[in-house]
Amino acid sequence: MVTGELMSGAEIVLKALADHGVEHVFGYPGGAVLPIYDEIFQQDKVKHVLVRHEQGATHAAEGYARSTGKCGVVLVTSGPGATNAVTGLTDALLDSIPMVCLTGQVPTHLIGNDAFQECDTVGITRPCTKHNWLVKDVNDLARILHEAFYVATHGRPGPVVVDIPKDVQFAKGRYVGPKNIEHKTYRPQVKPNQDAIRAAVELIAKAKRPLLYTGGGVINSGVIASKLLREFVKMTNIPITSTLMGLGAYPASGKNWMGMLGMHGTYEANMAMHDCDVMINVGARFDDRITGRLDAFSPGSKKIHIDIDPSSINKTVQVDIPVVGDVAHALEDMIRVWKAKSHELEKKAMQAWWKEIDGWRAKDCLKYKANKDVIMPQYAIQRLYELSRDREVYITTEVGQHQMWAAQFFKFEDPHHWMTSGGLGTMGYGLPAAVGVQMAHPKALVVDIAGDASVQMTMQEMSTAVQYRLPIKIFILNNQYMGMVRQWQQLLHGNRLSESYSESLPDFVKLAEAFGCVGLRAEKPAELDDKIREMIKTPHPVLFDCRVASLANCFPMIPSGKAHNEMLLGEDVSDAEVGSAIDAKGKELV
Amino acid sequence: MNAHQQPTGSAYFLDTSKKTVETHTLAVVADNEPGVLARIIGLFAGRGYNIDSLTVSETIHDKHVSRFTIVTTGTPSVLTQIRHQLERMVPVHSVADLTVQGNSIARELAMVKVAGGGEKRMEALRLADAFRARVIDASTESFIFEITGKPDKVDQFISLMVPIGLVEVSRTGVAGISRGPEGMKV
Numbered sequence: 001m002v003t004g005e006l007m008s009g010a011e012i013v014l015k016a017l018a019d020h021g022v023e024h025v026f027g028y029p030g031g032a033v034l035p036i037y038d039e040i041f042q043q044d045k046v047k048h049v050l051v052r053h054e055q056g057a058t059h060a061a062e063g064y065a066r067s068t069g070k071c072g073v074v075l076v077t078s079g080p081g082a083t084n085a086v087t088g089l090t091d092a093l094l095d096s097i098p099m100v101c102l103t104g105q106v107p108t109h110l111i112g113n114d115a116f117q118e119c120d121t122v123g124i125t126r127p128c129t130k131h132n133w134l135v136k137d138v139n140d141l142a143r144i145l146h147e148a149f150y151v152a153t154h155g156r157p158g159p160v161v162v163d164i165p166k167d168v169q170f171a172k173g174r175y176v177g178p179k180n181i182e183h184k185t186y187r188p189q190v191k192p193n194q195d196a197i198r199a200a201v202e203l204i205a206k207a208k209r210p211l212l213y214t215g216g217g218v219i220n221s222g223v224i225a226s227k228l229l230r231e232f233v234k235m236t237n238i239p240i241t242s243t244l245m246g247l248g249a250y251p252a253s254g255k256n257w258m259g260m261l262g263m264h265g266t267y268e269a270n271m272a273m274h275d276c277d278v279m280i281n282v283g284a285r286f287d288d289r290i291t292g293r294l295d296a297f298s299p300g301s302k303k304i305h306i307d308i309d310p311s312s313i314n315k316t317v318q319v320d321i322p323v324v325g326d327v328a329h330a331l332e333d334m335i336r337v338w339k340a341k342s343h344e345l346e347k348k349a350m351q352a353w354w355k356e357i358d359g360w361r362a363k364d365c366l367k368y369k370a371n372k373d374v375i376m377p378q379y380a381i382q383r384l385y386e387l388s389r390d391r392e393v394y395i396t397t398e399v400g401q402h403q404m405w406a407a408q409f410f411k412f413e414d415p416h417h418w419m420t421s422g423g424l425g426t427m428g429y430g431l432p433a434a435v436g437v438q439m440a441h442p443k444a445l446v447v448d449i450a451g452d453a454s455v456q457m458t459m460q461e462m463s464t465a466v467q468y469r470l471p472i473k474i475f476i477l478n479n480q481y482m483g484m485v486r487q488w489q490q491l492l493h494g495n496r497l498s499e500s501y502s503e504s505l506p507d508f509v510k511l512a513e514a515f516g517c518v519g520l521r522a523e524k525p526a527e528l529d530d531k532i533r534e535m536i537k538t539p540h541p542v543l544f545d546c547r548v549a550s551l552a553n554c555f556p557m558i559p560s561g562k563a564h565n566e567m568l569l570g571e572d573v574s575d576a577e578v579g580s581a582i583d584a585k586g587k588e589l590v
Numbered sequence: 591m592n593a594h595q596q597p598t599g600s601a602y603f604l605d606t607s608k609k610t611v612e613t614h615t616l617a618v619v620a621d622n623e624p625g626v627l628a629r630i631i632g633l634f635a636g637r638g639y640n641i642d643s644l645t646v647s648e649t650i651h652d653k654h655v656s657r658f659t660i661v662t663t664g665t666p667s668v669l670t671q672i673r674h675q676l677e678r679m680v681p682v683h684s685v686a687d688l689t690v691q692g693n694s695i696a697r698e699l700a701m702v703k704v705a706g707g708g709e710k711r712m713e714a715l716r717l718a719d720a721f722r723a724r725v726i727d728a729s730t731e732s733f734i735f736e737i738t739g740k741p742d743k744v745d746q747f748i749s750l751m752v753p754i755g756l757v758e759v760s761r762t763g764v765a766g767i768s769r770g771p772e773g774m775k776v
Contacts (some may be wrong), residue, residue, distance in 0.1 A: 126629060127636050131680040134624065151680055185621065186680045311674035314667060 004174040008036035009138045009164065012175050013102065016145040018045040019178050022073050024064060024439055025049065026057040030077025032104030034381050035169035049439060049468060050462035050503060054081050056432035058088020058159075059458065062097045063433030066419045067394055068440045069222055074101040079117030082163075083124065087426060089159045090128040094423025095245060096220055099158035100148050101129075107167040108136055121163045130158030135165070136520050138173030146181035155188025157220055175494040188308060192325030197333045200280070200304045200321045201343065204334075207278035208349035210238045213261065213290075216245030216422070217283015217307060219415045221327035225249070226415045228331035229282065235338065236345060239357055241269035243284050244407055245422045252411035258357065259366075262290040264404040267365035267567060268357055269557070273298050274564040275356070281305045283327045286317040287423070296563035306330045350356050365569055366408055375525050377402065377477045377548040381409040381449065384475060387532045393445045394437045396420065398429040398454030401483035401554045406449040428457030431474060435461055438470040445473070445536060452478040453502055462515040465541040473535050473542045479550040480505060487553045512543035521545040609665040613642065614689035615696055615766045616673065619774055621681040622648045622656040629679060630658060639664060639672050642699075643741075645763040655683070655776055659696075659766045684775040688766045696766045700744045705732040706755030714754050721747045732757070 007015065013036050017025065026049045031039045040048050051057040052300040054076045061072025072092075076085050082103045092099045106115040122134045131151050133144045144162055152160045204210055212233065218225045226249045233240055240250050241261040250257055259266035261273055273279070279301045279502055284290070286305075291297045294316060303319040305312075306327055313322040323330050342412050368378045381402075395410055396419040397403040410417050419437060421429035430448040438446040448455075455476055465472050485500040512519030518540050528546070535542045555570035622625050627646060634641050643661040648654065669687070676685045688694035702723070704714050707730075714733055718725065723737035737747050737771060741764055748759055768774075 054616065122625060123628070127632055132625075156678075183680065185683050309678060311671065311678050312650075313674075315671060 004142070004176045006172055008035070008039075008173055009169040009171050009173060010039040011140050012044060012138070012141045012173060013145065013164070013169070014039045014043055015175055016178070017073065017144055018043075020071070020146075020149050022046055022071075025073045026051055026060040026064070026436065027075030028052075028054050028057060028077065028081060030104060030168050031083050032078035032106055033075060033081075033102075033164075033169070035166065036075065036102070036164075038224055048075070049435070049464065050376045051432065051435070051464050053458065054084035055087050055428070056435070056458055056461040056464065058085050058092065058099070058101065059426070059429050059432035060436030060439070060461070060464075061099050061101075062088065062092055062095075063396055063419050063436030063441050065097050065099060065436075066219070066433075067416050067437040070418060071098040071100055071149060072436065074099065076101070077104045078121065079119045080108055081117075081336075082119060082121040086124060086128055087424075089125055089161065091421055091424040091426045091429065092159035093128055093130065095421065096157050096216060097159065098152040099159040100152050101159060101161045103163045104162055104169070105134070105163045108165045109167070111165065121161065121392045128159070129161050130156075132161035132163065134163045135304065135531070136166050138168050138171040141168065142176045142561050143181065145176040147183050148488070149178070150182050151186060153443075154182075155186070155190075172233065189310075190308070190326045190329055192306070192323045192330045192333060195335065196321060196323045197330065200323055200335055200453050201337045202319060203278055203302055203304060204236070204280065205338070205341070205343040205345065208346060209275060209277040209353045210236070210280065210345065211272050211276035211278070211282055211301075211545075212238050212240040212280045212282060213242070213273065214240060214246045214249055214282040215243040215284025218246050218249040221283065223415060224369045225283075225326075225328035225331060228235060228328055228335060229500065230254070232331055232335055232338075232353075235335065237350060238280070238345070239272060239354070241265070241272065243290055243422070244288070244420060245406060246284065247418045248412035248415045251413040253413060258361075260407050262287075263292070263409065264554055265558075266408070267363045267569065268360035269555055270558065270564040270567055271360045272357055276301045279303045281307075282331070283307065283321070285312045286315070288316070291317060292558045293563045298564070328578075330555075363569070365567075368552070368570060371549065372525060375522065375528055375546060377479065377552050378409055379525065380475075380477060380528065380548055381405050382544050383528055383532055384447065384449070385410045387529060388445055388447070388536060391445045391536070392441070392443075393417065393434050393447060394419065394434075394441060396433040396437060396446070396448045396456075398430040398448070399425045399427045400448045400451045400454055401479075401487065401552075402449055402451040402454075402477040404484075404554045405477070410449070427451075427454040431455060431458045431472075432464075434463050434472040434474070435468075435470055438465070438472050442470075446471075447473045447475050450474055450476045451483060452476055452480060452505055452508075453482040456506070462512070462517060462541060462543065466516045469540075471539050471541055473544060475535070475544045476508060476546060477548045478505070478508070478545050479548050479552070481550060483552075484554070490553070491559065503577055508543050508545035513543075515543075517541035517543060517584045519543050519545065521547065523547045541557040609667075611663050611665055612664045612669065612689070613661060614669050615694065615764060616660045616662065616676070616685055617686045617688055617766055617768075617774060618658040618660060618676055618714075619683045619776055620656055620658065620679070620684075621683070622654040623681055626656065627683050629681070630660075630676070633675055633679070634662070634672075637675065639668065643763040645765050650776065653776070659764055663762050684767065686774050688768055691768055693770070694766055694768045696740060696764045697738060698741050698744050698762055698764050699736065699738045700748065700759055700761040701726070702735045702737060702748060702751055702759050703732060703757040704735065704751050704755050705757050709730060710754050714751065717747070717750050717754075723747060
């Protein structure tokens with residue numbers, strides 16, 4: 001028997017959102033959610049942000065969630081509203097972003113009838129959510145909403161969908177508060193096994209060439225995890241590299257920082273991965289962009305893997321010491337045990353290891369040929385970084401070459417300041433994500449480092465930015481190509497550039513004006529700084545058309561099917577080498 | 591088959607075929623909520639795992655808890671991965687690999703329809719008696735036998751019925767349970 005205040009389903013939704021401290025909901029109305037929109041109209045605790053496409057709502061909620069550590073909330077209608085949200089839900093699933101997506105549904109008696117704007121939302125979203133619910137009784141609604149927030153934010157975070165038929169939104173039911181609500185059975189393991197912790201510490205203490213390989217799990221574990229990671233690095237002096245998702249957990253200015261690893265990672269990070277003797281994976285998942293050729297992946301190392309999700313352990317890479325639990329808890333325990341045993345790494349071995357690393361660093365693998373007449377894309381990002389250093393800056397990206405250059409050349413000092421689509425690789429992520437970030441941080445500088453192709457996928461969200469006076473900066477590295485597609489065609493397909501050239505690009509400056517925001521263009525290196533400064537000080541949304549060298553490619557690169565020590569470096573790549581870098585086997589890989 | 595897909599050392603081409611493939615029986619206890627079967631089947635289909643047999647029924651009605659028995663094949667690492675993937679599903683309470691635990695019991699029920707006359711009818715009854723199959727329906731030209739046992743016993747019975755006049759078979763799939771006083775976490 002449910003006791004509590006009697007209210008309509010729509011009222012219950014708004015009450016639950018308020019009780020979970022939700023301040024912003026990203027959404028788009030439609031027939032099957034009108035009762036909820038009617039409630040939104042009559043209250044002022046939860047602010048609704050009207051996007052222009054439901055995919056935009058999901059990415060905005062992701063940006064919001066990643067930059068705050070809170071749960072992102074999305075509200076969309078049935079049918080096309082729900083199907084348009086699928087890309088963002090999948091993106092959030094692969095990158096472990098907490099998100100609650102509420103979808104309207106046709107009335108219960110019409111479900112299964114092929115009604116107008118009906119789709120099997122729970123069926124379609126089952127494989128792209130952590131969990132989902134169809135609410136058939138208004139008296140279950142409050143409990144399910146509380147469970148939804150619990151599931152989205154506990155354990156490995158992820159997106160959930162609550163599908164609410166229109167008659168349930170109208171029906172009267174009892175509201176119960178979120179107090180003591182947890183899922184009836186879902187209990188992810190947060191505290192790690194202490195034997196595993198002790199074994200991990202013992203292994204690290206004996207290491208001669210240890211390496212920390214950190215990932216998005218450190219960010220998801222909260223700011224405290226980044227603090228503990230920094231303490232652990234300081235205490236042990238172990239070199240550290242990170243995946244795309246984990247940038248900012250350890251500061252790029254820190255002396256142990258080696259840069260990102262993986263397919264477009266630095267020479268020093270990848271060589272160290274290959275040659276280390278103890279690898280400490282903290283909240284990363286041995287993704288194929290990281291490991292390269294698996295049978296040649298770090299062949300001489302013992303591996304420790306800290307992950308909150310047991311299914312991540314031994315999925316692709318066999319590890320010696322698995323530690324299941326939350327990163328912050330695991331690091332705290334490891335630091336405590338390390339101190340209690342007064343461990344210290346062998347000085348001589350560490351000196352030799354650092355000397356070797358410094359040798360790799362001296363390669364200066366990110367160097368590129370500067371140009372006086374044409375803006376190099378790498379240079380554009382370096383200038384953007386230098387000219388925005390004195391501010392609190394949040395960076396989002398789309399997907400492609402610009403994304404990798406941003407990861408290589410922008411220096412992140414803190415967690416939660418870097419939002420990018422890592423697992424799913426969703427072009428069009430960055431612009432709506434910037435909308436979500438700016439909503440959460442109205443005073444900060446929010447820049448979407450974009451490509452000319454990606455940005456057109458969710459361009460309509462400029463209109464959202466204008467409506468809510470969100471002064472996001474869209475910094476387009478415009479080379480008139482789908483650059484990463486072209487780079488792969490050069491590597492794999494005999495330089496036959498099939499459909500990777502963008503014909504008929506819009507005039508981005510005029511487009512900005514049409515949206516009611518500010519358009520800027522830079523064509524020469526000499527004018528770049530002034531234009532970037534102008535962009536930063538403009539208190540409105542800006543579309544910045546940065547015309548960059550059209551044929552620049554992104555290096556270093558581990559070609560598909562190759563090992564970490566078989567990297568292509570920018571300087572020594574001739575056209576012939578580019579053409580033959582990937583063998584027949586590697587060509588089949590993505 | 592797929593000769594062009596040579597193993598390359600990439601995660602995409604983890605070559606599991608060269609390692610020994612084993613058949614394991616998993617028991618899964620989960621909330622009996624709408625869609626839970628689709629969720630479990632979707633996991634196997636979406637990640638390319640095999641289902642050799644699957645049975646499910648609600649076992650604790652007042653708590654709406656169901657128990658699945660899934661027979662699956664894969665290399666040891668794939669089987670471990672299947673267990674972890676099942677365990678992390680929100681409605682799943684617990685998963686046991688009955689084959690790893692050893693000492694477990696698996697049984698299956700089949701209804702076998704056999705048609706024919708004369709000596710064949712007598713032969714069918716003799717074999718049924720030997721296999722402890724019961725006659726649950728009879729007409730002048732047919733029998734339906736109910737047989738319970740290990741899957742290979744059921745297989746054997748069915749194959750013996752083929753020359754006699756096997757018409758059709760309905761099998762439940764395998765249900766499994768571990769021996770001893772301990773039960774699965776509910």
